[in-house]
Amino acid sequence: MKTVLLEISPAAMLKAALSFLSLALVANLATAEKDYDHQLGVQLFQLCSACHGPEGHGKRELLAPSIAGLPEWYLQNQLRNFKDGKRGAHPLDISGLRMRPMARSLWKENDLYVIARYVAELPPKPPVDVLTGGDPVRGEKLYKTAGGGCATCHGEISEQTKKGPPQDYLQDWYMLEQLKKFKYGVRGGAYPKDNKGSPRDVDGQQMKAVMLQIPNEQAMKDVIAYIRQEANKGTLGKKPTQEAATKTTTPTKTNE
Amino acid sequence: MIESLIESGSSYSGDIDFLFTLITVIVGIWFIISEVVLFYFLFRYRKRDGVKAEYLSGEKKSHKKWISIPHWLIIACDIVLIVGAVQVWHHIKQKMPPAEETIRIIAQQWAWTFVHPGKDGLLDTDDDITIVDELHLKENTTYHYELSSRDVLHCFSIPIFRLKQDTIPGRKISGWFRPTTTGVHDVQCAEMCGAGHGLMPAILTIHTEEEYAEWLENQTPNLDPDPLKNEQFRGKEIGELAAD
Numbered sequence: 001m002k003t004v005l006l007e008i009s010p011a012a013m014l015k016a017a018l019s020f021l022s023l024a025l026v027a028n029l030a031t032a033e034k035d036y037d038h039q040l041g042v043q044l045f046q047l048c049s050a051c052h053g054p055e056g057h058g059k060r061e062l063l064a065p066s067i068a069g070l071p072e073w074y075l076q077n078q079l080r081n082f083k084d085g086k087r088g089a090h091p092l093d094i095s096g097l098r099m100r101p102m103a104r105s106l107w108k109e110n111d112l113y114v115i116a117r118y119v120a121e122l123p124p125k126p127p128v129d130v131l132t133g134g135d136p137v138r139g140e141k142l143y144k145t146a147g148g149g150c151a152t153c154h155g156e157i158s159e160q161t162k163k164g165p166p167q168d169y170l171q172d173w174y175m176l177e178q179l180k181k182f183k184y185g186v187r188g189g190a191y192p193k194d195n196k197g198s199p200r201d202v203d204g205q206q207m208k209a210v211m212l213q214i215p216n217e218q219a220m221k222d223v224i225a226y227i228r229q230e231a232n233k234g235t236l237g238k239k240p241t242q243e244a245a246t247k248t249t250t251p252t253k254t255n256e
Numbered sequence: 257m258i259e260s261l262i263e264s265g266s267s268y269s270g271d272i273d274f275l276f277t278l279i280t281v282i283v284g285i286w287f288i289i290s291e292v293v294l295f296y297f298l299f300r301y302r303k304r305d306g307v308k309a310e311y312l313s314g315e316k317k318s319h320k321k322w323i324s325i326p327h328w329l330i331i332a333c334d335i336v337l338i339v340g341a342v343q344v345w346h347h348i349k350q351k352m353p354p355a356e357e358t359i360r361i362i363a364q365q366w367a368w369t370f371v372h373p374g375k376d377g378l379l380d381t382d383d384d385i386t387i388v389d390e391l392h393l394k395e396n397t398t399y400h401y402e403l404s405s406r407d408v409l410h411c412f413s414i415p416i417f418r419l420k421q422d423t424i425p426g427r428k429i430s431g432w433f434r435p436t437t438t439g440v441h442d443v444q445c446a447e448m449c450g451a452g453h454g455l456m457p458a459i460l461t462i463h464t465e466e467e468y469a470e471w472l473e474n475q476t477p478n479l480d481p482d483p484l485k486n487e488q489f490r491g492k493e494i495g496e497l498a499a500d
Contacts, residue, residue, distance in 0.1 A: 050451045091386050094406065097367040101455030190476070192388075 035110055041118025044111060047102060048119070056122045058171060060130070063095035065174040069124030074165045075116035079103045083112070086201040089192040093181060126232075127171040133218070134172075134225025142223045147210030150223070163203060168231045172224050179220040183211040265416035265441065265462070267398075267434035271344045272418035278340050282333050290326075352432050355400035359391070363403070363410035363423045366452030368443060375472060385475045389458040391443060393435050394468040403429040411447035414460060420446050435462045 045056075048067070053059050056068035067075065081087040082103035088096030106112045143150050153164035167175070181187040188204025199205060214220055258264075258273040312319055358379055360371035370391045374383025379402075385392075393399060403412055405423035413420045417433050443458035463471055 047451060089388055091362070091369040091388050094364065097388065098365050098452065101366045101452045105455055193476075 034113060036114055036117055038118070040111070041114050044106070044115045045118055047105065048115070051098070055125070056119055057125045058174070060171070060173055063098075063174075063177065065171055066125065066127060066169060067119050068122035069169060070120060070165060072116050072120035075119055076112060079106065079112050079116060081201070084200070085192055087187065087204070089200075090181075090186045090189065092184075092186050095177070096181075096187075124169045127169060129172050129228055131172040131176060131221055131224060134221035134223075134228075136222070136226040136229040138219070139222035139224070139226030139229075142214060142219060143226050146213040146223070147206075150210075150227075153206075163206075167227050170227075172228055175224045175227065176217075176220055179211065179214065179224075180217070182207045183214070183220070263416050263437065263441075264418070265435055265437040265439075266414075266418065267436055268344075268348050269416065269418040269436075271347060275340055275344050279337060282337060286326075286330065286333070349431070352400065352430070353398050353434075355432065356398045357394070358400045358402065359393075360402045361391075361404070361412055361423075362406060363412065363445070363449075364406035365408065365450050366445075366456035368412075368445075368456065368458040370458075374475075385472070391458060391460045392468065392471055393460065393462050395435050395438050395462055395464055398432060398434045400430060400432050403431065408449050409447050410445050410449045410456075413444045413446035414441065415444070416441045416460075422447060438462045438464055438467075 048056065051059060051062045051064035052067050053064075056066065058064050058066035078087065080103075082096070082100045083106065085100070087093075088098075088100035088103075090096065103112075106115060147153075150164075150167075154167050178187065182204065185191075185208065188199075188201050188206070188208035190199050192200050214223060257277050259270075264270060264273060314320060314323075357373055357377055359373070360379055362369040362371070367388050368391070369386060369388050371379060372385040372387070372392060373379050374381065374385055376383055401412075403421060403423050404427070405425045407425060409425070410423045411420055412423060414433070416437070417435070419431075419433055421429060421431050423429060439462055441460045441462070443460050445453055445456045447453075449456075461471075
């Protein structure tokens with residue numbers, strides 16, 4: 001025993017001790033983040049409700065989409081993207097620039113978690129369609145082929161990949177706005193850049209690449225018409241839940 | 257006096273500070289005089305035994321002079337202030353010195369977009385640099401600005417320039433400034449513009465000529481093969497298109 005102890009240099013011991021302390025600190029911070037306080041959620045949501053409505057069902061005139069019931073992981077991701085300047089930092093992203101300072105005001109990591117969970121627990125509302133002129137038949141083809149099929153990221157699998165949001169409750173006008181942003185580089189484009197000059201929104205770049213196969217506004221409307229048709233029929237894939245992550249192979253009721 | 261509290265950084269910030277000091281001194285002197293007189297009279301004519309209260313109608317010359325003399329003196333002071341204010345207003349707002357460069361400033365809820373001319377020094381060309389919430393300027397260069405708003409009233413404010421200019425939706429407002437110092441400073445919105453009003457600061461960086469050239473060299477002209485270069489999108493907003 002004695003010899004083993006003597007073989008360890010003081011510097012190595014100090015290094016090990018520091019590593020242990022760092023790990024303990026990180027572990028402590030990580031656990032401290034997850035402290036859900038419903039009242040804090042109510043309080044934080046006051047700011048959101050100015051644009052997203054008192055129940056989180058959105059206000060089209062303010063370009064604020066429905067957020068009620070979106071998955072917690074997706075809400076957290078997007079809030080972090082807004083906060084870090086990955087989303088809502090392009091000069092033409094009118095609604096995103098409005099959202100960015102709101103996310104920045106959530107300066108505590110725990111606030112971000114609390115508001116995401118609070119919004120995720122709000123009851124969603126099926127959207128009212130406002131777009132016209134989309135052809136769901138043409139849209140289906142694009143939906144199933146563009147980027148290897150939209151469902152690859154946006155179907156039930158989204159709960160596992162934690163990439164695309166579920167599409168059931170997305171409003172058609174909002175989807176069109178976002179598709180245009182991806183198409184023209186307002187989201188997922190070269191701007192904004194990080195300190196090394198690389199585009200910040202790496203996930204958005206995937207979506208931008210998919211948009212190469214959706215050539216114009218009519219094609220976007222077609223895809224959206226298909227999504228809305230399937231969502232209304234309930235065949236788009238059930239709204240992702242925690243259970244969905246574990247049931248990847250078993251067909252769900254809505255898919256039958 | 258004010259420079260010791262807030263740095264002064266434009267060719268006309270000294271004029272604004274002078275006007276501010278002039279107003280403070282003149283109003284301050286009158287404030288002290290009036291308070292001294294008020295408290296003196298309160299003490300001099302306090303309630304005392306054997307002295308009856310007297311009603312003053314204010315018609316006697318000896319009574320009226322306490323109103324009329326300060327009145328004329330204050331009007332004289334007002335004239336001094338008005339002459340000073342008009343001179344400064346004329347210099348800053350009515351007269352535009354020739355521009356060495358022009359920048360475009362677009363306000364919206366809740367961000368500032370700054371369009372800088374590229375190496376050609378001209379706006380609306382392919383080498384324009386468009387950045388959100390970051391304004392880059394050269395020291396000792398006279399700039400004209402084109403200010404507009406996408407939505408509601410905002411106020412473009414750079415404290416070290418002593419500049420505040422309201423933006424009005426639908427109008428393009430012109431103005432000028434000439435930075436006289438380098439460094440990183442604040443840009444803020446000084447007009448209540450909604451829930452995020454307090455969350456729309458921007459950063460102003462004033463470079464030397466050489467630093468600015470270096471900064472410009474590191475910028476990518478415009479953004480992507482993107483909407484700003486696309487005829488379909490130039491001058492339009494994604495949000496407006498979505499709402500069509």
